[in-house]
Amino acid sequence: MIKHFLSLSSFPQSDLLSLIHRAQFFFQNQHSPEKIHHLLKNRIFANVFYEPSTRTRCSFEIAAKRLGADIVNFVPEHSSVKKGETVYDTLKSLESLGVDGIIFRHADDHIVEQLQPFLKLPLVNAGAGKFEHPSQGLLDLLTLFQEFGKLEGLKVAVCGDVKHSRVAGSLMVAAKIFGMQIYLCGPETLLPEVTDSHVQKADFDTILPTVDAVMMLRIQLERHEDLDLDPKAYHHQFGMNHRRQLSMKKNAIILHPGPFNRGVEISDDMVEHSQSRIFKQMNNGVAARMAILELIINGRS
Amino acid sequence: MIKHFLSLSSFPQSDLLSLIHRAQFFFQNQHSPEKIHHLLKNRIFANVFYEPSTRTRCSFEIAAKRLGADIVNFVPEHSSVKKGETVYDTLKSLESLGVDGIIFRHADDHIVEQLQPFLKLPLVNAGAGKFEHPSQGLLDLLTLFQEFGKLEGLKVAVCGDVKHSRVAGSLMVAAKIFGMQIYLCGPETLLPEVTDSHVQKADFDTILPTVDAVMMLRIQLERHEDLDLDPKAYHHQFGMNHRRQLSMKKNAIILHPGPFNRGVEISDDMVEHSQSRIFKQMNNGVAARMAILELIINGRS
Amino acid sequence: MIKHFLSLSSFPQSDLLSLIHRAQFFFQNQHSPEKIHHLLKNRIFANVFYEPSTRTRCSFEIAAKRLGADIVNFVPEHSSVKKGETVYDTLKSLESLGVDGIIFRHADDHIVEQLQPFLKLPLVNAGAGKFEHPSQGLLDLLTLFQEFGKLEGLKVAVCGDVKHSRVAGSLMVAAKIFGMQIYLCGPETLLPEVTDSHVQKADFDTILPTVDAVMMLRIQLERHEDLDLDPKAYHHQFGMNHRRQLSMKKNAIILHPGPFNRGVEISDDMVEHSQSRIFKQMNNGVAARMAILELIINGRS
Numbered sequence: 009m010i011k012h013f014l015s016l017s018s019f020p021q022s023d024l025l026s027l028i029h030r031a032q033f034f035f036q037n038q039h040s041p042e043k044i045h046h047l048l049k050n051r052i053f054a055n056v057f058y059e060p061s062t063r064t065r066c067s068f069e070i071a072a073k074r075l076g077a078d079i080v081n082f083v084p085e086h087s088s089v090k091k092g093e094t095v096y097d098t099l100k101s102l103e104s105l106g107v108d109g110i111i112f113r114h115a116d117d118h119i120v121e122q123l124q125p126f127l128k129l130p131l132v133n134a135g136a137g138k139f140e141h142p143s144q145g146l147l148d149l150l151t152l153f154q155e156f157g158k159l160e161g162l163k164v165a166v167c168g169d170v171k172h173s174r175v176a177g178s179l180m181v182a183a184k185i186f187g188m189q190i191y192l193c194g195p196e197t198l199l200p201e202v203t204d205s206h207v208q209k210a211d212f213d214t215i216l217p218t219v220d221a222v223m224m225l226r227i228q229l230e231r232h233e234d235l236d237l238d239p240k241a242y243h244h245q246f247g248m249n250h251r252r253q254l255s256m257k258k259n260a261i262i263l264h265p266g267p268f269n270r271g272v273e274i275s276d277d278m279v280e281h282s283q284s285r286i287f288k289q290m291n292n293g294v295a296a297r298m299a300i301l302e303l304i305i306n307g308r309s
Numbered sequence: 310m311i312k313h314f315l316s317l318s319s320f321p322q323s324d325l326l327s328l329i330h331r332a333q334f335f336f337q338n339q340h341s342p343e344k345i346h347h348l349l350k351n352r353i354f355a356n357v358f359y360e361p362s363t364r365t366r367c368s369f370e371i372a373a374k375r376l377g378a379d380i381v382n383f384v385p386e387h388s389s390v391k392k393g394e395t396v397y398d399t400l401k402s403l404e405s406l407g408v409d410g411i412i413f414r415h416a417d418d419h420i421v422e423q424l425q426p427f428l429k430l431p432l433v434n435a436g437a438g439k440f441e442h443p444s445q446g447l448l449d450l451l452t453l454f455q456e457f458g459k460l461e462g463l464k465v466a467v468c469g470d471v472k473h474s475r476v477a478g479s480l481m482v483a484a485k486i487f488g489m490q491i492y493l494c495g496p497e498t499l500l501p502e503v504t505d506s507h508v509q510k511a512d513f514d515t516i517l518p519t520v521d522a523v524m525m526l527r528i529q530l531e532r533h534e535d536l537d538l539d540p541k542a543y544h545h546q547f548g549m550n551h552r553r554q555l556s557m558k559k560n561a562i563i564l565h566p567g568p569f570n571r572g573v574e575i576s577d578d579m580v581e582h583s584q585s586r587i588f589k590q591m592n593n594g595v596a597a598r599m600a601i602l603e604l605i606i607n608g609r610s
Numbered sequence: 611m612i613k614h615f616l617s618l619s620s621f622p623q624s625d626l627l628s629l630i631h632r633a634q635f636f637f638q639n640q641h642s643p644e645k646i647h648h649l650l651k652n653r654i655f656a657n658v659f660y661e662p663s664t665r666t667r668c669s670f671e672i673a674a675k676r677l678g679a680d681i682v683n684f685v686p687e688h689s690s691v692k693k694g695e696t697v698y699d700t701l702k703s704l705e706s707l708g709v710d711g712i713i714f715r716h717a718d719d720h721i722v723e724q725l726q727p728f729l730k731l732p733l734v735n736a737g738a739g740k741f742e743h744p745s746q747g748l749l750d751l752l753t754l755f756q757e758f759g760k761l762e763g764l765k766v767a768v769c770g771d772v773k774h775s776r777v778a779g780s781l782m783v784a785a786k787i788f789g790m791q792i793y794l795c796g797p798e799t800l801l802p803e804v805t806d807s808h809v810q811k812a813d814f815d816t817i818l819p820t821v822d823a824v825m826m827l828r829i830q831l832e833r834h835e836d837l838d839l840d841p842k843a844y845h846h847q848f849g850m851n852h853r854r855q856l857s858m859k860k861n862a863i864i865l866h867p868g869p870f871n872r873g874v875e876i877s878d879d880m881v882e883h884s885q886s887r888i889f890k891q892m893n894n895g896v897a898a899r900m901a902i903l904e905l906i907i908n909g910r911s
Contacts, residue, residue: 038708041652050342052374054367063703066656066682070707073654073680078374080367093568097580101364101567104591105371106339266703267695279699290706351643353675355668379675381668394869398881402665402868405892406672407640 011307013300014120014133016142016181027299031150035295051077054107058084058114064134068111071297096123103129109304130304138172145178147296151289159186165215167193168225171200175265180207191215194246217255223263224248224273239272249275261285312608314601315421315434317443317482328600332451336596352378355408359385359415365435369412372598397424404430410605431605439473446479448597452590460487466516468494469526472501476566481508492516495547518556524564525549525574540573550576562586613909615902616722616735618744618783629901633752637897653679656709660686660716666736670713673899705731711906732906740774747780749898753891761788767817769795770827773802777867782809793817796848819857825865826850826875841874851877863887
C-alpha cells in the first residue's frame with residue numbers, strides 16, 4: 009500500500025510519535041552524514057509547487073539530499089501549465105517519468121485528496137489551500153516535544169490571521185490527536201468558527217501568561233487591504249514584544265512559521281530572544297521532512 | 310570524434326536499433342539502480358532550454374540522475390541573454406565551465422547544426438524549430454518496438470497540426486530509415502507538403518482501421534486564432550474518442566507526445582484507455598534519454 | 611573561526627598564493643574526478659543571487675558538484691522576499707536549514723560585511739554592489755599566473771566602464787597585494803577617482819603596447835543611455851580589435867569577464883584570438899571556485 013503524507017489526521021497518535029522520534033534522530037545526527045546519507049540513495053523526488061515558497065521547498069530539497077536522494081524542481085509557470093495541462097496530468101506525467109514521490113503545494117484545499125486515489129506514487133502535502141500544512145505541523149510538534157518532553161496537556165496560543173493559516177490548521181488537528189489545548193487570538197474577523205473542544209478563542213493578553221507556547225502568525229498585509237490594518241496598531245494589539253514576553257511563563261516558547269514581518273506581528277528583539285524557537289523550528293523542519301520522506305519510501309513510521 | 314545526438318537521420322538503422330535495445334535495457338532496469346547508477350558517475354550536463362518545457366527537461370534531468378550524473382539547469386531568461394549574449398557565446402561559456410554535454414532546445418530550426426562544428430562538447434537536440442525532436446522520435450520508436458517487436462512495415466497515422474510538429478518531423482525521418490508508412494491527417498492547412506514515399510496524406514476516418522498506431526498531436530489553439538478552430542468542432546472531425554477507437558485494430562495503439570488537451574484532440578476516456586500508450590511513452594522517454602546520454606559520453610550505440 | 615571569502619583584501623599575499631596554487635591543482639585535475647570528487651562529499655551550499663547571473667552561478671554550482679557537494683538554488687524573486695522578508699532573515703533561515711555555506715550576490719556594496727558577524731556559517735561574496743567580485747579576482751590572478759609564472763610587476767590595462775565594474779574593483783585590490791600596475795582606460799566619466807599608487811589613468815592606445823594583459827569590460831549600454839554611446843564610435847575609440855592587438859606585445863593576453871558584446875568593446879575576431887584568454891578565464895573560474903569552497907569548509911588555503 010502506498011504511504012502518503014497528506015494530513016496529520018490520517019495517522020494514529022503512535023505513528024506520529026514514531027515520526028517525531030525519527031525526526032529527533034535526524035536532528036541529533038544532522039552533522040553525521042555517514043549515519044544518514046545512504047538511507048534514500050538513488051531516490052528521486054519532485055518538488056511541485058503551484059504556490060511559491062522558499063523555505064518549504066528548500067527544506068524538502070535539503071532533507072532529500074541529506075538522505076542521499078535527489079530532487080527535481082518542477083516550476084509550473086515555466087511549463088505545460090501554460091499550455092493548459094491539468095494538475096492531474098502533470099502529476100501523472102511525473103509519475104510516468106519515474107520519480108519516487110511528489111512533494112506538492114497548491115492553493116486548492118482538496119486537490120491532493122482528490123488526486124491521490126488515481127496516482128501510484130506517494131504524495132507529500134507541502135501545503136494545501138487554507139487548512140493543511142502537515143510537515144509544518146510535524147516540525148512544530150517536534151519543537152514542542154524537544155522543549156517539554158511531552159505533548160499531552162500543553163497549552164498553545166495561536167495569534168494572527170488564523171482563518172487563512174495552514175499552520176494553525178495543522179496545529180489544531182494535532183491538538184485533537186495529542187490532547188493539547190489551543191487558544192486562538194487575533195482580530196475577530198480573522199478567527200475561524202470553533203467546533204472542537206481542544207480549541208477555543210481567547211483574549212491574547214489574558215491567555216498569554218498561562219500558555220507553554222505561542223505561535224505568532226504573519227499578517228498577510230497584502231491580503232487584507234479592506235481591513236485597514238495599520239502595522240503599528242496591529243503590533244500594539246496583537247504583536248509579540250518585550251512587554252508581552254515578560255508576561256509569559258519563564259519556560260514558555262515563542263514560535264513563528266516564517267517568513268515574519270519584523271515590527272508587525274513580532275518585534276525585532278523577540279525574533280532571536282532566548283525564549284524564541286523560530287530559527288530552531290526551521291532547523292527542525294529539515295529533520296521532520298527527512299522523517300517524512302523516509303516514511304513514504306520505506307513505510308517506516 | 311565527438312558524438313552528437315542532433316537528428317535521427319544522422320544514424321544508420323543499425324545504430325538506431327542498438328540505441329533502442331539499450332533504451333529497452335534501461336526500461337527493464339528502471340527499478341534496479343545498482344545496475345545503472347554508476348554508468349555516468351561524475352558527469353555534469355547542462356539543460357539549456359530557450360523554449361520552456363516541463364516534460365522534456367525533467368525527463369533528461371531524471372535520465373542523467375538515474376545514471377549517476379548531475380545536471381545544471383541554465384534558464385536563459387534569468388541570464389546573460391538579457392545582456393545581449395549570443396547563443397554561441399552562451400554554449401561556448403558552458404563548454405568552458407567544463408560541462409560534459411549540453412541538452413539544447415531553441416526555436417530556430419538550424420541553430421544546432423550551425424553551432425555544432427564550433428563546439429568541442431557533445432550536443433543533444435532536445436527540440437529545434439519546427440522539424441526535429443529526435444529524443445522524442447527515439448522514445449516513439451522504443452514504444453512501437455516494445456509493442457510489435459519490429460518497426461519495418463508498421464503503419465502509423467499522425468493527426469493534427471503536423472506542419473508545426475517536431476514530433477511528426479522526427480517520426481517521418483524514422484519512417485524512411487525503418488521502412489514504416491506514415492499517414493498525415495488533420496486540417497489541410499496544417500499538413501506539410503509531402504515529398505517522401507514513406508509519407509502520404511490520408512482521410513483520418515478512412516485510414517484509422519488500417520494502422521498499427523495513431524499519434525495524436527496537440528492543437529496549439531493559441532497559435533491558430535486565425536483558423537477559427539472551435540475545440541468541439543475540431544474534436545468531432547479529428548479527435549480521438551470512443552467511436553474512433555472502436556474502428557481501430559484491436560492491437561493498435563494510441564500515442565500522444567503530451568501535453569494534451571482533453572476534449573480537443575483526445576477525449577477524457579481515451580487518455581488512459583487500454584489501447585493508449587501515452588503515459589508509457591513518458592516512461593520510455595527517460596529510458597531513451599539515458600541511452601542518448603550514454604551514447605554521447607561513451608560513443609556506445 | 612568561520613572562514614569567509616568576502617574580499618581579496620582580507621587575505622595576506624601568502625594565503626592568496628596558496629589559493630592560486632590550489633586552484634591550479636583543480637585546473638590540472640579537472641578531468642580526474644577520482645582525485646577531487648570526495649573532497650566536499652555530503653556538503654550542501656546555497657546559491658543566493660539577488661542579481662541574475664548565468665556564468666557565476668553555474669560556475670559555483672559546477673565547482674560544488676565537481677567536489678562531490680550539492681547546491682540548492684535560492685531564487686529571491688520566487689520567494690519570501692515578495693512577502694517582505696529581509697536579506698538577514700533569508701540568510702539566517704538558510705543557516706537554520708543547515709546549509710554548509712552561502713554563495714551570495716546583492717546590489718548593495720556593504721550588505722555582506724554588515725551581515726557576516728551575525729551569521730554562523732561561511733559566506734562567499736559572488737559579487738556585491740559596484741566594488742567587489744573576489745572570486746572573479748582570484749580567477750583573473752590564476753589566469754595571469756598561468757601565463758607569466760608570477761604576478762609581481764605585471765602591467766594590466768583595464769578598459770571600459772571601470773567605475774561600475776566589480777571586476778576592476780577586485781583587480782585593483784589584487785594589484786596592491788601583489789605589486790601589479792593597473793592602467794585605467796575608457797571614457798573619462800566612467801573612470802573612478804584614483805587614490806592608490808598601483809593604479810593610474812592612461813590613454814588606451816598609448817599604454818597598450820606596454821602591458822602584459824588588457825582586461826576589456828562590457829559596456830552596459832542599457833545603463834548609459836544618457837551618455838549617448840554609439841556602439842561603433844565606442845568600438846573605434848576603446849574597443850579591442852585587430853589593429854590594437856597588433857600594437858600589443860606578442861606574449862600579452864586579452865581578458866574579458868564576460869558576457870561580452872561582440873563589435874562593441876571587442877571585435878568578433880578577437881574573442882577567440884590566439885592571444886585571448888577569455889574562455890580560459892571561464893574554465894579557470896570553476897577551478898578558482900573549487901579552491902574557494904574548499905577553503906571555507908576546511909580552512910585550507
